[in-house]
Amino acid sequence: MAEPVKEVDARYERIVRLLNKLPTLQQTIFRLRHIEGMEYADIAEITGTTPESVRQTVSRARRTILKLYHSTSCKTNK
Numbered sequence: 231m232a233e234p235v236k237e238v239d240a241r242y243e244r245i246v247r248l249l250n251k252l253p254t255l256q257q258t259i260f261r262l263r264h265i266e267g268m269e270y271a272d273i274a275e276i277t278g279t280t281p282e283s284v285r286q287t288v289s290r291a292r293r294t295i296l297k298l299y300h301s302t303s304c305k306t307n308k
Contacts, residue, residue: 244302
């Protein structure tokens, strides 16, 4: 069964707020990868880094967002 649109929108907005808390470079690289759909090599060229560095930055951003998402979930469920 599909989730109600309101619930999906609320989660999306929450993730965007959490994304905005990341350092600027992490935000930029995360958005280029996951919103714009760019390849690691292309992002590396734009940012002047290596594809491996871009992958590490994306991984750190994901972990931070996940950690913040769960920590704010715990606070709202109490």
